Each structure stands twice: as C-alpha cells, then as structure tokens.
Amino acid sequence: xxxxxxxxxxxxxxxxxxxxxxxxxxxxxxxxxxxxxxxxxxxxxxxxxxxxxxxxxxxxxxxxxxxxxxxxxxxxxxxxxxxxxxxxxxxxxxxxxxxxxxxxxxxxxxxxxxxxxxxxxxxxxxxxxxxxxxxxxxxxxxxxxxxxxxxxxxxxxxxxxxxxxxxxxxxxxxxxxxxxxxxxxxxxxxxxxxxxxxxxxxxxxxxxxxxxxxxxxxxxxxxxxxxxxxxxxxxxxxxxxxxxxxxxxxxxxxxxxxxxxxxxxxxxxxxxxxxxxxxxxxxxxxxxxxxxxxxxxxxxxxxxxxxxxxxxxxxxxxxxxxxxxxxxxxxxxxxxxxxxxxxxxxxxxxxxxxxxxxxxxxxxxxxxxxxxxxxxxxxxxxxxxxxxxxxxxxxxxxxxxxxxxxxxxxxxxxxxxxxxx
Amino acid sequence: xxxxxxxxxxxxxxxxxxxxxxxxxxxxxxxxxxxxxxxxxxxxxxxxxxxxxxxxxxxxxxxxxxxxxxxxxxxxxxxx
Numbered sequence: 001x002x003x004x005x006x007x008x009x010x011x012x013x014x015x016x017x018x019x020x021x022x023x024x025x026x027x028x029x030x031x032x033x034x035x036x037x038x039x040x041x042x043x044x045x046x047x048x049x050x051x052x053x054x055x056x057x058x059x060x061x062x063x064x065x066x067x068x069x070x071x072x073x074x075x076x077x078x079x080x081x082x083x084x085x086x087x088x089x090x091x092x093x094x095x096x097x098x099x100x101x102x103x104x105x106x107x108x109x110x111x112x113x114x115x116x117x118x119x120x121x122x123x124x125x126x127x128x129x130x131x132x133x134x135x136x137x138x139x140x141x142x143x144x145x146x147x148x149x150x151x152x153x154x155x156x157x158x159x160x161x162x163x164x165x166x167x168x169x170x171x172x173x174x175x176x177x178x179x180x181x182x183x184x185x186x187x188x189x190x191x192x193x194x195x196x197x198x199x200x201x202x203x204x205x206x207x208x209x210x211x212x213x214x215x216x217x218x219x220x221x222x223x224x225x226x227x228x229x230x231x232x233x234x235x236x237x238x239x240x241x242x243x244x245x246x247x248x249x250x251x252x253x254x255x256x257x258x259x260x261x262x263x264x265x266x267x268x269x270x271x272x273x274x275x276x277x278x279x280x281x282x283x284x285x286x287x288x289x290x291x292x293x294x295x296x297x298x299x300x301x302x303x304x305x306x307x308x309x310x311x312x313x314x315x316x317x318x319x320x321x322x323x324x325x326x327x328x329x330x331x332x333x334x335x336x337x338x339x340x341x342x343x344x345x346x347x348x349x350x351x352x353x354x355x356x357x358x359x360x361x362x363x364x365x366x367x368x369x370x371x372x373x374x375x376x377x378x379x380x381x382x383x384x385x386x387x388x389x390x391x392x393x394x395x396x397x398x399x400x401x402x403x404x405x406x407x408x409x410x411x412x413x414x415x416x417x418x419x420x421x
Numbered sequence: 422x423x424x425x426x427x428x429x430x431x432x433x434x435x436x437x438x439x440x441x442x443x444x445x446x447x448x449x450x451x452x453x454x455x456x457x458x459x460x461x462x463x464x465x466x467x468x469x470x471x472x473x474x475x476x477x478x479x480x481x482x483x484x485x486x487x488x489x490x491x492x493x494x495x496x497x498x499x500x501x
Contacts, residue, residue, distance in 0.1 A: 051459060051463040051466065063458075066459055067458035067459045070462050071462050071478055076475060237483065237485045391483075393482040394478075394482055
C-alpha cells in the first residue's frame with residue numbers, strides 16, 4: 001500500500017497535490033458558464049460519440065455497459081430522469097412559481113465526491129452525469145487497482161462543445177489506495193455531497209470519514225436483486241431478456257438477478273418448460289457475452305455451490321464446464337453465492353410464499369406477472385424494501401431514483417422565495 | 422410491403438452496411454453484423470432523426486424484429 005495519489009484527469013496544471021487540485025476546483029467558477037440545457041446537450045453529444053462506430057471511446061473502453069451508458073446520456077432520457085423529481089425542470093435555471101406568491105429554485109450542491117466500486121467499471125459515470133448536468137463540480141476517486149475508464153470520456157467531452165469543456169473542467173479523477181486515510185479525509189472534508197458505491201466495509205468506512213455537518217450522503221451499498229415471473233405471461237423474447245439481465249456484468253451489478261421465482265408447481269409442465277427454455281437462452285448468451293477470466297477461487301466456488309444445491313435436494317442444469325448454472329431449489333439457498341452466471345429458480349404457487357423470502361437489502365425485482373398479480377406483488381414488496389420493478393431486459397438500466405434515493409433532490413439545494421404581491 | 426417497412430430496411434442497410442435483400446420482417450437484433458446492443462441504441466436515435474418518432478426505452482428493449490419496429494413507428498406519435 002502507498003500514500004501516492006495519482007491525478008488521472010484534471011483541468012489544472014500537472015504535478016499538483018490532491019489538496020491543491022481540490023482547492024482549485026472549489027475556487028473555480030460555480031458552473032454559471034453553462035446552463036442546464038447546455039449541459040444536457042453536451043451529454044447528448046457524448047452519447048452520440050459513444051454510438052459512433054469510429055469513436056475513440058469504443059477503442060479504449062470495453063463494450064460491456066456502453067449501450068446502457070449511451071442510452072442514459074441521451075437528452076430525452078436524462079431529462080426525463082431529472083424531471084421525475086421536479087415539478088418544473090426550469091427551477092434548475094430560474095425561480096419558478098409553486099404557489100400564489102412562492103417560487104422555488106434548485107441550485108447546485110457544490111462539490112460532489114464519488115467513491116467508486118470496482119464491480120461495474122462504468123458505474124461512476126451515471127452518478128457523475130446527473131451531478132454535472134445539475135451544475136456540480138466533481139471529484140471521482142478510483143481505487144489504485146481499477147482501470148481508469150472515466151478519463152477517456154472527459155477527454156472526448158471537452159472537445160465536443162463549450163459546455164462539454166466546462167463540464168470536463170469541473171471534474172477531477174484521482175486514484176489512490178484504500179488505506180490512504182489522509183487522501184480519503186481530504187476529499188471527505190471538502191465534499192458538499194459524498195456518493196459512496198461499494199460493499200458494506202467500503203461504504204461504512206467512507207461514512208465514518210469526517211465531513212462538515214451539511215454534507216449530503218448518498219450511499220449505494222451492497223444490495224441484491226431477484227426476478228419474479230409467471231410462465232403463462234412471459235414469452236420467448238421475455239425469457240431471453242431475463243437471461244440477458246443475469247448474464248451481463250457477470251452478476252456483479254447490484255441489479256443482476258441472483259434468483260428467479262417462477263409461478264408454477266415444481267413438477268409441473270409449465271415449470272419444466274420454463275426451466276428448459278431459460279437454460280437454453282442462458283447457454284446461448286453465456287457464449288455470446290464473454291465472461292471475465294475466472295480465477296481459481298471463483299471456479300472452485302461454482303463447483304462448491306453446485307454441490308451444495310445437490311446435497312440440499314436441489315437440481316442442476318449446467319454446461320459441461322463452469323460457464324453457467326441453473327439450480328432448482330425450493331427456497332433460496334443462502335450459502336450459495338450466485339455469482340458468475342449461477343442462478344437459482346424457485347417455484348411458487350401464491351405470492352404470499354415469495355414475500356418472506358425477499359432479503360432486507362433487496363434492490364431490484366425484475367417482474368413479469370399478470371396485471372392483478374403485478375399490482376398486488378409490487379404494492380406489498382415495495383414496502384418490504386424493493387426499490388424498482390423493471391420488466392425483463394431493463395434490469396440493469398441505471399435510472400433515477402436509484403436504490404430508493406432521488407439524486408436530484410440530494411445533489412441540489414432547494415431555495416424558496418416569497419414573490420412580490 | 423408498407424412504406425415504413427421499406428424505409429426502415431433502407432435505414433438498416435445504410436447503418437449496418439448490408440443489403441436490404443438480406444432483411445426480412447422477421448430479422449431482429451443480433452441477426453446481422455453491427456445490430457448489437459450499441460447498434461440497437463444507434464438505430465433508435467436514427468429512427469427519431471429520420472422518422473421523427475421517439476421510441477421509448479421500455480419499448481426499444483422489447484423489440485424482436487423489424488416488424489415490431491414498423492408497428493411501433495406506425496403507432497407512435499411524431500416526436501416534438
């Protein structure tokens with residue numbers, strides 16, 4: 001471990017210390033050079049760059065996740081995500097009337113510091129994009145072990161438009177070791193908002209860092225996801241999209257389903273047919289989407305988990321090696337890791353059987369049920385902690401709110417004004 | 422073949438550099454080179470540009486074939 005801080009991207013002169021860079025960023029213009037519309041347009045240009053087959057970004061960044069990011073950055077989509085939280089998006093640029101003599105204005109929170117997890121490399125760009133279109137300045141901290149996938153986007157962005165240049169100039173990317181406490185403290189003490197992505201240990205240690213009392217904390221912690229489907233409702237395309245939700249990101253995203261509840265009796269024709277069709281799609285997609293190279297412990301874990309399921313009375317469908325596993329169990333086996341394309345199918349007959357099996361740290365339940373079942377399931381499961389119920393194929397689409405948290409209200413300050421009568 | 426289907430196949434042929442004769446109403450994402458996840462997002466943006474129709478992400482995800490896109494374009498109001 002070392003105390004070295006690498007400044008991976010900065011608009012300021014090279015060789016400055018982290019303290020100097022943060023100070024310069026705080027002292028820089030507060031984002032008035034580019035308004036909300038200009039910033040949204042800059043993100044749209046960045047999306048177009050990602051999509052262009054000749055784009056330099058596509059040569060530098062692995063394609064996994066780029067389609068999600070390109071969709072997210074498009075003007076209409078991003079604007080829609082922000083509008084979900086605001087009665088009138090014009091409040092991001094001017095005071096807008098909310099009552100007879102009351103107006104509201106949303107201004108940037110200030111300096112937003114992002115601590116990034118390594119599970120999905122492009123993840124920081126989603127929270128960063130929302131933060132910058134709202135006018136905040138940003139410090140993104142990567143672990144020294146992570147590849148820097150953020151700077152290539154900033155290098156392209158700053159050439160696309162004036163607003164793109166402003167946004168890039170308001171962003172600093174740094175990397176340092178997890179035990180570099182002084183660097184973590186420096187960021188934390190300067191932050192007006194802290195965004196922490198990661199596991200229990202990581203997010204707890206970030207929350208434990210000193211900061212000023214007004215600092216806003218947004219924590220995207222260790223959540224898990226599942227799916228609930230009715231074989232009478234889901235068609236072949238839906239099964240393929242559900243398998244895609246599991247396969248992309250190798251189940252490393254919080255939104256990747258680890259178990260699938262299937263509305264059918266275990267020995268019924270419907271359940272067997274679903275299991276066979278899902279396994280076939282899982283097999284096809286596992287070949288189509290290259291997986292990261294597993295180390296010995298990951299391969300061993302898959303073998304161990306397969307044995308655990310079988311010893312527990314479950315059944316297994318799998319490929320000849322360790323590319324994918326579909327386990328059939330009566331209830332989720334908590335000792336099984338469900339990683340690297342290992343999914344548990346759990347048959348059920350009534351929704352009441354599912355509710356007690358929803359874990360407390362649940363994030364996403366990919367859902368495809370009949371209309372009445374969907375209404376009943378989502379109403380009750382939402383109160384049990386579920387944050388979103390996308391349909392198959394949408395599971396890994398980052399959206400706002402995320403993890404039950406609206407980012408716009410947390411990354412802006414709402415300012416009230418009484419108007420003249 | 423409807424006018425929309427003809428125009429859409431021409432767009433696909435331009436975008437993914439294939440011949441329109443390679444495309445049938447059943448052709449879908451993954452069936453031709455370039456029509457992968459990124460290609461699909463690009464296709465949706467081009468549809469907005471050329472047809473003036475915005476296909477919501479939730480619908481775009483569920484597209485299985487050219488016939489699905491034609492139906493969406495024909496049933497979608499022009500984007501403003």
